[in-house]
Amino acid sequence: MAVERVLSGMRPTGQLHLGHYHGVLKNWLKLQHECECLFFVADWHALTTHYDTPEIIEASVWDMVIDWLAAGIDPSNATIFIQSRVPEHAELHTLLSMMTPLSWLERVPTYKDQQEKLSSKDLSTYGFLGYPLLQSADILIYKATQVPVGEDQVPHIELTREIARRFNHIYGREKGFEExxxxxxxxxxxxxxxxxxxxxxxxxxxxxxxxxxxxxxxxxxxxxxxxxxxxxxxxxxEGGGKIILVEPDYKLTPASKMYGLDGQKMSKSYNNTISLREPIDEVTRKIKTMPTDPARIRRTDPGDPAKCPVWQLHEVYSDEITKSWVQEGCRTAGIGCIQCKQPVIDGVVAELTPIQARAAEYAEDPTLVKNIVAEGCEKARKLARETMREVRDVMGLNYG
Structure with a gap:
C-alpha cells in the first residue's frame, strides 16, 4: 500500500494545556510513527476570529511549536511548519474560491454555530465564511490522504472531498486523456x-x-x-479524468477524556485549564482547590465520585487500584477530599515534569526552534509548489 500522508494543524491563540495534549498531541505522537505527517501552525486561521488582536497570535506561534517539541513531536519523523510561510496555501485558496459555490460554504454547520457562540465579535467577514475553503486548500495542496479530526470537523472534510471532486471534474479533462x-x-x-x-x-x-x-x-x-x-x-x-487533487479521508481522533478543573471541558474560555508549562506549585494549588461533591460539606460526610470533578481526573491519571480506593473511600467518608486529590496531583506532575524540562531546553535555544521550523517550511513548500504547478497548468495559468 502507498504511504498515508497525514495533515493536521492547530491555531496559535494562547498557551497549550492538558486538553490539547490529551485531545490532539498524544494522537500526533502516535501518528508520526505510522504515517508521513505534516503538522502546521494555522496562523492565518487564527486571524479569522482574532483579526483585531493579532498580538495574541504572534506571541503564541513560537510557544506552541516549543510545546509540540516538548510533548515529543519529532522533526525527524514529522514536518513542522507555519501556514503563512507557505504562501501557496493562499494561492490555492484563491483559485478554489473561483469554482466553489457560495451555498457550500454557508451550509457548513460550524459557520452558524461559531457566529452564535462568538456573538460579541463581528464575524460577518469573508475570511470567516471562507475558513473551511482555506482549510480545504491546506489539505489538498499536500495531497493528504488522512486528516485527524473530531466529529464536529467531519463536515469540513466532506466539503474538501466535494471541492476536490468538482475541481478534478472541471479541470481533469485533458485533451487526449483516454489515449x-x-x-x-x-x-x-x-x-x-x-x-x-x-x-x-x-x-x-x-x-x-x-x-x-x-x-x-x-x-x-x-x-x-x-x-x-x-x-x-x-x-x-474511476472512469473520470486526470486526478489532480486527492480526496482525503477523515481519521476520527479518539475523544479526549480530559476535563477541566470545574468538571466542564478544559478550555481557556472557562478558565479551568492546566497549561503544559504551568509552574508545578501552581498545578498543585489548582488541583488542591478544585471543587468536589457538594454533598461532602464535612470530612465525615460520604460522597459520590460521579458528582465530583476530581474523579474525572482520576479516570485519566489513576490505575485501577487507586480508582477502587477512591470509590470506596469517598462513598464511606474513609478518605478526605485532600487525600483523594493527591494521586491526581502526582499523576499530573509526573506527566508535566519531562515535558517542562524539554520545553526549557528549547526555550533557551530559540535558534534551534527557528531552524526546525525553517526546514519544515522548506519541505512543505516543495510539496506545495509541485501541486501548484499542476493546478496552474490545468487551469491554463502557465503561460509561456
Missing amino acids: KAEAAIKKLGSKRAALYDEMRAAYQENGDDEALDSARAMIEEQQNLSLGDKERLLGYL
Whole structure:
C-alpha cells in the first residue's frame, strides 16, 4: 500500500494545556510513527476570529511549536511548519474560491454555530465564511490522504472531498486523456497492465472497492511512472479524468477524556485549564482547590465520585487500584477530599515534569526552534509548489 500522508494543524491563540495534549498531541505522537505527517501552525486561521488582536497570535506561534517539541513531536519523523510561510496555501485558496459555490460554504454547520457562540465579535467577514475553503486548500495542496479530526470537523472534510471532486471534474479533462491513460497502462508491463484492466472493470462494473484500493496501491508502487501518468491511471480507474487533487479521508481522533478543573471541558474560555508549562506549585494549588461533591460539606460526610470533578481526573491519571480506593473511600467518608486529590496531583506532575524540562531546553535555544521550523517550511513548500504547478497548468495559468 502507498504511504498515508497525514495533515493536521492547530491555531496559535494562547498557551497549550492538558486538553490539547490529551485531545490532539498524544494522537500526533502516535501518528508520526505510522504515517508521513505534516503538522502546521494555522496562523492565518487564527486571524479569522482574532483579526483585531493579532498580538495574541504572534506571541503564541513560537510557544506552541516549543510545546509540540516538548510533548515529543519529532522533526525527524514529522514536518513542522507555519501556514503563512507557505504562501501557496493562499494561492490555492484563491483559485478554489473561483469554482466553489457560495451555498457550500454557508451550509457548513460550524459557520452558524461559531457566529452564535462568538456573538460579541463581528464575524460577518469573508475570511470567516471562507475558513473551511482555506482549510480545504491546506489539505489538498499536500495531497493528504488522512486528516485527524473530531466529529464536529467531519463536515469540513466532506466539503474538501466535494471541492476536490468538482475541481478534478472541471479541470481533469485533458485533451487526449483516454489515449494517454492507455499509453500509461502499457508502461506497467503486460502482467500488471492485465491486472489493472481486471481491477478497473471490477470497480466500474461491480463497484468493488477492494479492487479500487488494490489498483491504487499498485499504481503508487510503480517507480517508472511519471506523476502525470500516475494521476491519469488513478482517474481512469474511476472512469473520470486526470486526478489532480486527492480526496482525503477523515481519521476520527479518539475523544479526549480530559476535563477541566470545574468538571466542564478544559478550555481557556472557562478558565479551568492546566497549561503544559504551568509552574508545578501552581498545578498543585489548582488541583488542591478544585471543587468536589457538594454533598461532602464535612470530612465525615460520604460522597459520590460521579458528582465530583476530581474523579474525572482520576479516570485519566489513576490505575485501577487507586480508582477502587477512591470509590470506596469517598462513598464511606474513609478518605478526605485532600487525600483523594493527591494521586491526581502526582499523576499530573509526573506527566508535566519531562515535558517542562524539554520545553526549557528549547526555550533557551530559540535558534534551534527557528531552524526546525525553517526546514519544515522548506519541505512543505516543495510539496506545495509541485501541486501548484499542476493546478496552474490545468487551469491554463502557465503561460509561456
